[in-house]
Amino acid sequence: MNFSLSQIPERTQKPRENGITMVMDKGVSLREAEDFCSVCGDYVDLIKLGFGSAYVTPHLKEKIAVYREAGLMPYFGGTLFEAFIIRNKFDDFRKLLDEYNMATVEVSDGSITLNPEVKCEYIATLAKDFTVLSEVGSKDAEVVIPPYKWIELMKQELSAGSWKVIAEAREGGNVGIFRGNGEIRGGLIEEILTQLPSEKIIWEAPNKQQQVWFIKLLGQNANFGNIAFNEVIALETTRIGLRGDTFFQFLDK
Amino acid sequence: MNFSLSQIPERTQKPRENGITMVMDKGVSLREAEDFCSVCGDYVDLIKLGFGSAYVTPHLKEKIAVYREAGLMPYFGGTLFEAFIIRNKFDDFRKLLDEYNMATVEVSDGSITLNPEVKCEYIATLAKDFTVLSEVGSKDAEVVIPPYKWIELMKQELSAGSWKVIAEAREGGNVGIFRGNGEIRGGLIEEILTQLPSEKIIWEAPNKQQQVWFIKLLGQNANFGNIAFNEVIALETTRIGLRGDTFFQFLDK
Amino acid sequence: MNFSLSQIPERTQKPRENGITMVMDKGVSLREAEDFCSVCGDYVDLIKLGFGSAYVTPHLKEKIAVYREAGLMPYFGGTLFEAFIIRNKFDDFRKLLDEYNMATVEVSDGSITLNPEVKCEYIATLAKDFTVLSEVGSKDAEVVIPPYKWIELMKQELSAGSWKVIAEAREGGNVGIFRGNGEIRGGLIEEILTQLPSEKIIWEAPNKQQQVWFIKLLGQNANFGNIAFNEVIALETTRIGLRGDTFFQFLDK
Numbered sequence: 220m221n222f223s224l225s226q227i228p229e230r231t232q233k234p235r236e237n238g239i240t241m242v243m244d245k246g247v248s249l250r251e252a253e254d255f256c257s258v259c260g261d262y263v264d265l266i267k268l269g270f271g272s273a274y275v276t277p278h279l280k281e282k283i284a285v286y287r288e289a290g291l292m293p294y295f296g297g298t299l300f301e302a303f304i305i306r307n308k309f310d311d312f313r314k315l316l317d318e319y320n321m322a323t324v325e326v327s328d329g330s331i332t333l334n335p336e337v338k339c340e341y342i343a344t345l346a347k348d349f350t351v352l353s354e355v356g357s358k359d360a361e362v363v364i365p366p367y368k369w370i371e372l373m374k375q376e377l378s379a380g381s382w383k384v385i386a387e388a389r390e391g392g393n394v395g396i397f398r399g400n401g402e403i404r405g406g407l408i409e410e411i412l413t414q415l416p417s418e419k420i421i422w423e424a425p426n427k428q429q430q431v432w433f434i435k436l437l438g439q440n441a442n443f444g445n446i447a448f449n450e451v452i453a454l455e456t457t458r459i460g461l462r463g464d465t466f467f468q469f470l471d472k
Numbered sequence: 473m474n475f476s477l478s479q480i481p482e483r484t485q486k487p488r489e490n491g492i493t494m495v496m497d498k499g500v501s502l503r504e505a506e507d508f509c510s511v512c513g514d515y516v517d518l519i520k521l522g523f524g525s526a527y528v529t530p531h532l533k534e535k536i537a538v539y540r541e542a543g544l545m546p547y548f549g550g551t552l553f554e555a556f557i558i559r560n561k562f563d564d565f566r567k568l569l570d571e572y573n574m575a576t577v578e579v580s581d582g583s584i585t586l587n588p589e590v591k592c593e594y595i596a597t598l599a600k601d602f603t604v605l606s607e608v609g610s611k612d613a614e615v616v617i618p619p620y621k622w623i624e625l626m627k628q629e630l631s632a633g634s635w636k637v638i639a640e641a642r643e644g645g646n647v648g649i650f651r652g653n654g655e656i657r658g659g660l661i662e663e664i665l666t667q668l669p670s671e672k673i674i675w676e677a678p679n680k681q682q683q684v685w686f687i688k689l690l691g692q693n694a695n696f697g698n699i700a701f702n703e704v705i706a707l708e709t710t711r712i713g714l715r716g717d718t719f720f721q722f723l724d725k
Numbered sequence: 726m727n728f729s730l731s732q733i734p735e736r737t738q739k740p741r742e743n744g745i746t747m748v749m750d751k752g753v754s755l756r757e758a759e760d761f762c763s764v765c766g767d768y769v770d771l772i773k774l775g776f777g778s779a780y781v782t783p784h785l786k787e788k789i790a791v792y793r794e795a796g797l798m799p800y801f802g803g804t805l806f807e808a809f810i811i812r813n814k815f816d817d818f819r820k821l822l823d824e825y826n827m828a829t830v831e832v833s834d835g836s837i838t839l840n841p842e843v844k845c846e847y848i849a850t851l852a853k854d855f856t857v858l859s860e861v862g863s864k865d866a867e868v869v870i871p872p873y874k875w876i877e878l879m880k881q882e883l884s885a886g887s888w889k890v891i892a893e894a895r896e897g898g899n900v901g902i903f904r905g906n907g908e909i910r911g912g913l914i915e916e917i918l919t920q921l922p923s924e925k926i927i928w929e930a931p932n933k934q935q936q937v938w939f940i941k942l943l944g945q946n947a948n949f950g951n952i953a954f955n956e957v958i959a960l961e962t963t964r965i966g967l968r969g970d971t972f973f974q975f976l977d978k
Contacts, residue, residue, distance in 0.1 A: 221785050222821055225812055246705025248507035254754035258783055271714020272705050277511055279474050302714055305723065306478055315475055330719040358716040389716070452752025452778050461777020461808055463864040463895070466836040470811065499958025501760035524967020525958050530764055532727050555967055558976065559731055568728055583972040611969040642969070 228439040237418035238440030241265035256289035270298040297327025327354035339379035346380025356387025356395035366410040388423035481692040490671035491693030494518035509542035523551040550580025580607035592632035599633025609640025609648035619663040641676035734945040743924035744946030747771035762795035776804040803833025833860035845885035852886025862893025862901035872916040894929035
């Protein structure tokens with residue numbers, strides 16, 4: 220920190236089990252990746268190469284190297300995993316992970332339909348060699364999963380070997396754990412948290428009000444996903460009570 | 473592409489007649505323009521120096537050179553053309569095009585009122601020396617042009633010498649071919665397409681749902697305009713079915 | 726300007742008393758700060774290190790130096806002042822200003838409750854050594870301040886030594902002088918302007934329609950705050966009638 224202030228809640232340090240920030244890279248340049256790491260390197264744990272952007276983005280290996288040297292864990296967005304699975308090319312996907320020297324991998328079924336047992340097999344297989352993130356929840360706004368099902372799926376996937384499960388919300392923050400207008404499905408989330416430790420879940424929460432809600436519920440070290448590139452510092456200040464929305468949360472009463 | 477995947481729809485290559493992506497530069501720096509070209513150079517055809525930004529942006533000639541060297545076609549936004557016309561300074565505008573060594577020019581009447589015949593004369597005159605883009609549609613949300621009129625104007629302007637016509641939507645995606653809330657005027661667009669080949673039209677479609685709608689209608693090689701700087705890679709993945717919204721569109725049934 | 730156009734309204738030059746543009750830095754890198762200054766240096770007067778970002782952003786002194794060399798006035802966002810005050814550490818805050826060689830300071834009570842007399846004492850004390858900006862208005866959407874109170878507070882703070890008062894709107898443009906949906910509280914603003922000269926007020930107005938409204942009311946040299954990094958050039962064109970929304974405002978009738 221640049222200077223001293225009392226009553227600042229303690230943030231976890233890398234490698235973290237909670238207080239994780241996952242950011243989506245939608246296709247930035249090498250230099251932008253360097254700039255990002257120069258500011259956000261200590262605050263960001265996971266950097267997702269969003270959807271299928273890895274397929275079309277130039278200088279991909281160099282960019283992955285930039286992230287890795289800065290201490291971030293880069294990984295391909297789940298949509299890319301699904302694109303290989305729907306084409307029946309799981310082996311090619313594994314080769315791709317090796318070719319890009321990936322240590323982290325996401326398993327998801329946001330677009331495709333995967334039998335939960337099959338999904339868990341992919342998780343178990345990949346967990347032998349990789350840190351696995353698995354995502355629960357559909358990208359389709361029409362698909363509403365009841366709370367007991369969220370809980371069951373999350374438990375199964377963690378048992379199968381996922382390091383963390385990601386609660387789907389898309390980049391817009393408007394499906395899965397949120398309603399179409401971005402409103403939080405608070406009852407769902409609280410029910411999930413009665414059955415699962417919060418450090419095992421990464422909440423996709425791209426919008427400020429969503430982040431504030433979770434910090435009020437879970438404290439400064441909530442796990443967040445799908446944070447925009449230019450919102451990491453703002454989130455960090457929200458986490459520690461240096462932004463209006465959480466200003467009083469960590470002060471002595 | 474960085475790796476191999478089957479069932480990826482073929483994208484056109486430069487110089488393209490369809491599958492065009494036009495991006496708006498709202499006043500980025502030289503280095504940002506370089507970064508952009510390093511990632512998006514192959515995917516972007518047209519780069520518009522938006523509204524009157526060319527008047528106030530430093531290092532303009534250098535930036536135009538960066539774009540041109542990367543194979544993009546830079547041009548002044550139509551509002552600048554209109555600013556010269558309303559001041560009765562068409563000759564000065566032509567000199568400006570020469571001074572900046574522009575090969576492409578936009579003729580529009582989004583703010584000013586131009587008699588269609590007069591607009592077509594400008595198009596015809598400029599088409600002798602430049603690649604002309606002409607824009608149809610008002611920037612004023614109050615002005616609703618009926619379908620037959622869109623068709624008539626587009627046909628006239630293409631006959632007069634426009635390489636492509638641009639369907640107005642503003643940066644917000646909320647006028648012209650869209651309603652105030654961003655909703656697509658689908659009937660209008662389908663009626664236009666009964667009379668005009670889609671490769672002659674560039675659809676301003678800054679929002680993802682708008683882009684998805686056109687890709688579902690016209691395929692991966694729809695022509696898009698007013699794409700934001702940091703959305704080009706995301707659009708490219710949407711075009712080829714590597715994003716949730718179009719994931720199944722190009723897969724074998 | 727890059728070329729000559731008639732009927733362009735005159736913009737004030739630095740150091741300005743009106744026509745001020747204040748931009749919020751939410752935690753950009755050194756290189757992004759350099760890029761920004763290379764484009765926007767002449768157009769931006771004040772650069773706010775937003776909320777508590779100064780606490781967590783690396784390379785802070787170097788970044789401040791970049792801004793200062795480009796002729797911008799950097800300062801800590803008011804939330805940081807409030808964070809020190811609520812901890813009863815005003816002396817530490819003054820030391821911080823010295824350590825970072827700040828010439829400008831913001832005094833605000835957007836999150837904390839400050840007795841107006843106490844706030845004015847802070848203003849008066851700091852005004853001996855610094856250019857003081859003070860902000861009026863709550864960050865809490867529930868707190869609606871009546872017009873006479875806005876006027877009274879603004880007058881008191883200017884009398885106490887504030888160079889300008891800032892009318893609160895948050896980054897979202899949805900509290901203070903705006904309603905929750907971003908709509909302008911026009912009656913409030915017009916009533917304020919019957920009692921205070923407009924050059925003493927900086928209007929936080931992050932959204933385009935808000936900026937247009939003020940330019941239509943106050944002309945090209947309205948003072949604006951909380952402008953996003955990548956909207957400065959767009960604002961500059963709106964100020965001088967080179968964007969659709971103000972295209973006709975400055976033309977001879």
